[in-house]
Each structure stands twice: as structure tokens, then as C-alpha cells.
Amino acid sequence: MKSLNIIVCVKQVPSPEAPPSVVEIDSKELQVRVRGLPPEINPLDGTALEAALQLKEAHGGKITVLSVGDRLSEGVLRKVLAAGADELITVQGEELNDLDSYATALVLQRAVEKIGKYDLILTGKQSADWNSEQTGLILAELLKVPAVNSVKKIEILDEEALLTTVRSGGYDVVKAPLPLLVTVTSELGELRYVPLTALKKAREKPIKIWKIEDLQLDLSKLGKRKVVDLLKPKLERVCTLIEGRTPEEKGKNLAIKLHEALRTLSSK
């Protein structure tokens, strides 16, 4: 098997583990802000990079990480170089703020075409912020390469890949020719631990910065997502805590309380 040219598409997202209390709504700008926590690499895109690193270890080759956005943090993205990616290309600019999936896929398409040759494009099945589950599949359509969604295992045979996909009620094993786009699920495993020394070393590695003009792309004609309202839903309920000094009392009281609640519900 020849060595693999892999492109991994990575999105910078606000910390996905942020508790609801630090997620704030800027109702003037109609934007969501996460207070006090640095942005991160979208966890499933981290998984995609991990898959790429393992494929490179097995077959040799080159990993190029591609990221699109406004106000991208070098510190956050350099982590991909520290983890073992060979090259990091960002497409940056104000007009790339808060892009939706379709627009992101268009920018990625142009960037991928500018990169040129590739065997495999990997990305997360969805992002932790808008959770749209579309960018990868749209990108593949735009590039006119086949795409396999929701993959938990990747094997490369000569000019083909064998993918195990997660579906409702089981798995499919799918064969697809290269070049190919694959979106990955969490079962593939988190991005490996990156030690501080590697992070420090990665500071010397260059990052390529492209502008939208470099891609000959005009996003102004594109239909835009117009946010009309952002709301923090009230998830909280009034919780009745079960009393009891021993597990026995607690268990018994819980059964009584639950029985009561179910009866009230069915009488409604």
C-alpha cells in the first residue's frame, strides 16, 4: 500500500463541557458566548485526527489539518501539530465568523482543491456548537468524492477503504474507493494525550494562513442563516429529595414517592 495523503478538517468550538451557567447570550449581537473557558478543538474532529495519526503510523504518509473561521486561536490549533499532524492550514477572516455548514463546506472545498492531492478526508460527524451533522457530507458532494457517514473503524486496503459505520440497531461494513471522505463517531477514540513538551516544540512549526481572497470565493451571494432569537431553556425542575437514614429507608421511600408520582400522572 502506498502512503496516504490525509486531510483532517477541524473546527474550533467553545468548550463543550461548559456548564449552562457560563453560557451567555449576547441578545444585541445575537451570539452565544462562553465565559471564562478557552475554545477547544471540536472533540469529534480530534477523533478524526486520532484516526489519521493511526493510519499514518500504519501506512506512512502526510497529515494536513485544515480549519476555517474567524478569531481562530493559534494556541488551540497548534495542538494538532503537537499531536503529530504535519501541516496546519487555516482559512481566516471576519467574513468567516459564525458560518453555517453549507458556507463552511464551500470554503473547505476551495481550500482542499488548493491543497491538491489527497486520498482521504476525515472529519467529525458533528460539531459540539451547532451540532448540525452536515459539513462533511456537503463537502464530499461539492468535491464529488464518495462519503461514508458515522464511521467507527477505518481500514485501508490498496485503493479502497473498508469502513464500519454505526447505524440504528447495528453496524454496516462498507467498501469505498479512494479518494474518500469519512465522518467519524466517538467510538473511534479520543485524540491522544499531547504532552506539554510537544506543545512547546510545536510553537516553532509554521501555520499557513489563507484568506478568503486566496480561494477566489465570494460568500456574499450565499443564503445566510439569520438568527432571530436565542434562548436559554429552563431545564431545571423542582426536585424532591428522598429522605432516609439508611439505604433501606431511602429505597423504600423512593418506591413510595415514585408510585405516587406515577399515579398522579395517570390521573391527569
Place this chain on the structure above:
Amino acid sequence: MRDILAVMEVDEETSGIAPVSLEVLGCGRLLSQGTGGTLCAALIGNSLQQQADEIAKYTDKVYVIDHILLKDFNPELYVYALEKVCERANPSYIILAHTWKGADVAPRLSARLRVPLTTDCIGLELDPTTGLLRRRKQVYGGAVVATFIYEDFPQLVTLRPKVWEKVKEARKDKGEIIHLDLKIDESLSKLKIIKRIKEENVKLADADAIVAGGRGVGGAEGFKELEKLKAVLEKLFSKVEIGASRPPVDKGWVSPSRQVGLTGEKVSPTLYIAVGISGATQHVVGMDKSKIIVAINNDPNAYIFSIADIGVVGDYKEIFPHFIKGLEEFL
């Protein structure tokens, strides 16, 4: 140009129309009442006579593409067929269910039709003057609900299952069934599905009670304890399932099909018992529509207690035997 195309799914187990498709029709019916357009359905698969008759009870037109190569779901062939239905029906609104199939097909269709897509909508509101849909969707792990519009037609959306009312009344007459003859051959797809592996068939979304475990359950062994509670609840509910938050799935304690949350299944059973689950937002938004939520957790400060109706602080292994015994007394 105000017609609605509702994309149907056939249940692979029963070969009948998937229950979620009746929700898509319910939403479609409401929209057609709002726009005055016809309600059309797309039915794509193999041997669909019976299913087409069923759908025709609820719709003005059913577009059927029936082909042996569409028997097993292949997203490339499916989207090809759906694109042909769209060309013929020329809808202003296209609605799919946000199932694993819908999530695989809709983005491909979005690219082919060159219109933006909104996935996993929990609300849609029709603006009667512009005809635009105000789309409601959970974002930022569910911490925020965003409402937004796109001005492009057709308006393309997928609906979160179990949030929408199923279509109820059948029409007095039957809708028209239109068979589209399509040349489909293997050259249309570069993907080859070589194996389908059936795992345990978990249908979390259909359960009316769920016992779910998190990191605090401690391991695969712990889930056996949850099974014991499930066995008792089966005497009270018609369908009980074991669910999980993300950590037990990532650690391999349970199958991914049991994951509840934004990245797993979204459920709204009558009863949801969360055991050893801390309550990360992305889990909570997958189950917060449950009618009664019970939380059992060691940590009194766990967020799960803020979203539960009934809470118990303590070790579930110690509490369960007494809880089970207590429930048995009510049988």
C-alpha cells in the same frame, strides 16, 4: 409553489411505515394547512405497494420509487432517487426525520439542491407572508435554543423524532399514487455495503421507561444491577430499556445504541431513572422531555438533581434492592 414533500422511511424490522414518518406527515399536514399547498410524500425502497396505500390515506400525492437496489439503504442511491422525486414534485418545503438515514441523506440533498439545511429541528413556525420557516434547534450542547431563518427555497429541514404530533385523521378519499420509473444501477454508487451486522436491537425512543447508567455505575457489572430494576419495571410498563450516558459507551460497558443525549438517542419516556449520571448538558437535552425523572447519585451537588423530579443521594448498589422490593409491593 407551496407544496410540501414529506420523506418517508420504511421500518427495516416490520417493513411497515416507520412510526417517525407519521410525525413527519403530522408536521407536513400542519404546514400544508398553513401554506394551502398540497402534501406530498416520497416513498423510496423496495416492494412498497402496501406502504404506498397506507401513506396515501394521509397525503394528496405519494411519489414512489420502488427498486430492488433500494432494498437495503445506500445513501448514494437513496439521495439520487430523492433528488428525482424533488425534480418531479418541485416542493417548496422538504421534511425528513432526523434518524440515522435522514442524517445521512439530507446533507447530500442540501448540496445537490444548493439550499441550506437545518437538522434536528424541535420547532418550526411558518411565517404566512414570506412562507419562510422559523427553525428552532438546540445548540451549544443544548444550553441554548436558537431560532433562525433562511430565505432559500425549497426550505429543507430534518425533524427530531418524538417531538412532533403524529398525523391523525386520514383523508376521506385516497391520495394519488405516482410511480416514478427510474433507471437505477450499481454504477450510480461507489459505495458497496458488504455486510450488515445486527446488534441487539435497542429502540430506546420507543421505550416508556428507561433505566440509564453513567460513569458512576462503575462498569459493565454495574449495568447488571440496572437490569434487575428493569425486570421489575417491566411489570409496570410495556417497554423498558437500559440506557446510558456517554462515558459507559466510550468505555465499552454498553453498546453505542444505548446512548442517550444530543449525540445519541433523544428520548421522552414516561419514566427516566438516571443512575450515576452527573448530568452534562449534552446528556440532559436527550432526556429532559421525560415525564418523570428520577436521579440516584452519590454526589449531592451533581447537576442531575437540578433537572430531576425525584432525587436520592447515595450508593445505588445499596439502595436498589430496597427500591426494587418497595416497587414489588405495589404490583
